[in-house]
Amino acid sequence: MNPLTKSIKVIQTLGLRKLCYYMVYQVGLRTGHYRRATPSKRMTYSGTPALEPYPSFPKVSDKQKDLTLAKADEVRNGIVRLFGGEPLPLNLTLGRSIKHWSALESLPPDQDIKFIWEPARFGWAFTLARAYAFSGDDGYASEFWKNTIQFLNAHPPNLGYQWQSAQEVAIRLMALVFCDRVFASAPSSKPDYRKRLWGAIIEHAQRIPPTLSYARAQNNNHLLSEAAGLFTAGLYLPDHPQAEQWRKTGWDWLNWGFQHQIDELGTYIQHSVNYHRLMLQIALFIDHLLHIKADLSWPPATLDRLRAATQWLWALTDPQSGKVPNLGANDGAYLFPLTQQTFEDYRPVVDAAAKAFLNYDVYRQPELSEMADWFELTAPPLQVEKRLYAPDMPQISGKHRRAFMHTAQFKDRPSHADQLHVDLWWRGVNIALDPGTYRYAASPPWENALASSKVHNTLTINDQDQMLRAGRFLWLDVAQAQILSHKIDASGDLIQITAEHDGYRKLGASHQRTLTRTDEGWNIRDSVIPCGRSPDRYFDLHLIWLLPDWKWELFGESLLQLKGENFPLQLQIKGADQTHLFRAGKLLHGSLPTDPTWGWFAPNYGTKQPALMIVAVKKTHLPAEFQSIWRFDL
Numbered sequence: 001m002n003p004l005t006k007s008i009k010v011i012q013t014l015g016l017r018k019l020c021y022y023m024v025y026q027v028g029l030r031t032g033h034y035r036r037a038t039p040s041k042r043m044t045y046s047g048t049p050a051l052e053p054y055p056s057f058p059k060v061s062d063k064q065k066d067l068t069l070a071k072a073d074e075v076r077n078g079i080v081r082l083f084g085g086e087p088l089p090l091n092l093t094l095g096r097s098i099k100h101w102s103a104l105e106s107l108p109p110d111q112d113i114k115f116i117w118e119p120a121r122f123g124w125a126f127t128l129a130r131a132y133a134f135s136g137d138d139g140y141a142s143e144f145w146k147n148t149i150q151f152l153n154a155h156p157p158n159l160g161y162q163w164q165s166a167q168e169v170a171i172r173l174m175a176l177v178f179c180d181r182v183f184a185s186a187p188s189s190k191p192d193y194r195k196r197l198w199g200a201i202i203e204h205a206q207r208i209p210p211t212l213s214y215a216r217a218q219n220n221n222h223l224l225s226e227a228a229g230l231f232t233a234g235l236y237l238p239d240h241p242q243a244e245q246w247r248k249t250g251w252d253w254l255n256w257g258f259q260h261q262i263d264e265l266g267t268y269i270q271h272s273v274n275y276h277r278l279m280l281q282i283a284l285f286i287d288h289l290l291h292i293k294a295d296l297s298w299p300p301a302t303l304d305r306l307r308a309a310t311q312w313l314w315a316l317t318d319p320q321s322g323k324v325p326n327l328g329a330n331d332g333a334y335l336f337p338l339t340q341q342t343f344e345d346y347r348p349v350v351d352a353a354a355k356a357f358l359n360y361d362v363y364r365q366p367e368l369s370e371m372a373d374w375f376e377l378t379a380p381p382l383q384v385e386k387r388l389y390a391p392d393m394p395q396i397s398g399k400h401r402r403a404f405m406h407t408a409q410f411k412d413r414p415s416h417a418d419q420l421h422v423d424l425w426w427r428g429v430n431i432a433l434d435p436g437t438y439r440y441a442a443s444p445p446w447e448n449a450l451a452s453s454k455v456h457n458t459l460t461i462n463d464q465d466q467m468l469r470a471g472r473f474l475w476l477d478v479a480q481a482q483i484l485s486h487k488i489d490a491s492g493d494l495i496q497i498t499a500e501h502d503g504y505r506k507l508g509a510s511h512q513r514t515l516t517r518t519d520e521g522w523n524i525r526d527s528v529i530p531c532g533r534s535p536d537r538y539f540d541l542h543l544i545w546l547l548p549d550w551k552w553e554l555f556g557e558s559l560l561q562l563k564g565e566n567f568p569l570q571l572q573i574k575g576a577d578q579t580h581l582f583r584a585g586k587l588l589h590g591s592l593p594t595d596p597t598w599g600w601f602a603p604n605y606g607t608k609q610p611a612l613m614i615v616a617v618k619k620t621h622l623p624a625e626f627q628s629i630w631r632f633d634l
Contacts, residue, residue: 268309
């Protein structure tokens with residue numbers, strides 16, 4: 001693509017307003033404005049925080065307490081679990097530099113920046129806070145202060161990578177406020193320590209406004225996080241001369257963000273379950289502050305969007321396991337880990353958000369309510385079962401099963417080219433997998449590679465993605481999907497859905513997919529029909545399914561049988577010329593040239609596991625069709 005054509009497409013995709021905000025940010029970098037606006041200067045606060053220490057702490061079971069103390073003891077031993085993954089050493093000096101953060105924009109670090117930033121989000125501090133709350137052991141408070149002072153000493157204001165992102169600064173600011181309230185009465189919370197923390201809150205708050213143009217250019221979770229951080233600082237330290245402006249700016253942009261980033265049916269602008277959860281956690285934290293101190297309340301328009309967003313996530317969350325489809329970008333964000341449930345369990349956030357914004361107790365399970373308890377939320381139990389619906393992820397469910405199809409109408413940049421991706425679940429097990437993210441930055445070919453259509457449960461034509469990749473996080477010629485028809489049974493349950501997307505119209509083809517519930521499992525029909533060009537051309541069609549890493553046996557070219565611990569399954573693909581099977585970037589069956597990114601599943605950021613990936617190939621004129629027949633309980 002020539003530069004002029006690419007520039008035009010970028011403008012069409014991003015819009016002039018966002019590009020102007022981004023240009024303002026770049027001008028600030030190049031002129032040295034941000035160096036002058038965010039000097040490296042320690043701050044002090046002589047007032048008193050406006051929010052009282054926590055008057056009481058949530059009550060948990062002995063089992064939950066023991067699990068929490070075990071995790072907190074890991075932190076005391078210098079161990080942390082980033083992104084819900086395996087134990088790693090806690091290193092709070094990562095990203096240390098004597099250079100101003102603005103000078104580091106052109107000097108990328110020698111490792112994935114996410115691994116530098118994650119310890120500085122203070123997720124480990126919430127673990128210590130919970131342990132102190134449940135045990136009263138001052139050792140956990142002492143560990144918090146030791147680590148926090150070490151971090152603040154290692155990263156003077158605005159120097160180093162930990163000050164590079166205003167979003168990271170805002171996330172850390174909110175964590176500091178939460179922990180200050182929890183540890184306020186602990187014997188080891190010396191006045192000098194608390195005053196140092198209050199000064200740090202000022203330093204963090206002052207870092208955010210100068211680069212708010214960048215967050216506005218992103219118009220996603222960056223803007224929400226930074227607005228929430230400013231509002232929190234303005235509310236917590238009201239005697240500071242800038243407090244009222246922080247509070248007003250944060251409140252205005254926070255409400256603007258919720259009202260413009262969540263559509264009327266609850267879909268979040270980033271089409272990611274992980275970022276959707278992050279958005280709701282920000283709302284929950286600010287909602288808590290509103291209830292205990294602020295003289296403000298949510299505008300009705302904001303509440304409407306938060307209610308719809310809560311129902312969206314509730315619809316995707318399995319009530320038994322709390323697991324959700326691994327939809328969209330998953331960078332492991334979990335801002336307020338106020339639960340003993342695992343990273344993959346979304347029920348604590350659904351529970352808290354339903355209590356806050358729907359006035360329902362949807363699960364009625366005490367072990368899921370700790371997060372809601374920290375935010376002092378209660379609600380009556382849900383009396384009548386609700387029929388839940390996420391419009392861009394329609395669900396066909398039934399006994400033992402859940403199936404989702406991604407049918408997005410993107411209003412902003414997509415993170416993954418995954419239209420008509422289908423997620424299948426049987427007896428709580430995800431058996432048609434979304435690959436996830438793995439890493440944003442890594443050596444080739446792993447630089448956000450799992451965003452491609454070629455590793456999702458969908459169909460590709462002529463070895464092309466549904467959209468045109470123009471950067472690590474930028475897709476052009478955005479594919480849009482629409483639902484064409486649906487069927488329901490006598491009880492009102494969805495049993496069939498047909499949708500299409502327009503991503504291949506530039507090639508003269510349209511992809512339509514019909515997902516149907518059957519007695520044995522599902523039947524998925526993929527149709528590729530000609531549009532706008534001569535049907536005499538040959539098309540190279542690839543149908544992809546990503547499957548668990550189970551024992552497998554292939555019968556002929558069409559029938560794959562898998563055996564897991566709890567049940568077997570059969571996948572029969574009709575209409576293919578050949579089938580090829582891959583695992584962990586290696587070919588197991590067939591002759592199709594392999595790609596090192598094929599046959600992987602990333603349950604957490606930075607972690608990838610082998611998976612089976614079957615690719616059914618057909619070279620043909622159009623129209624053409626595949627059928628994927630799934631059978632269980634054989």
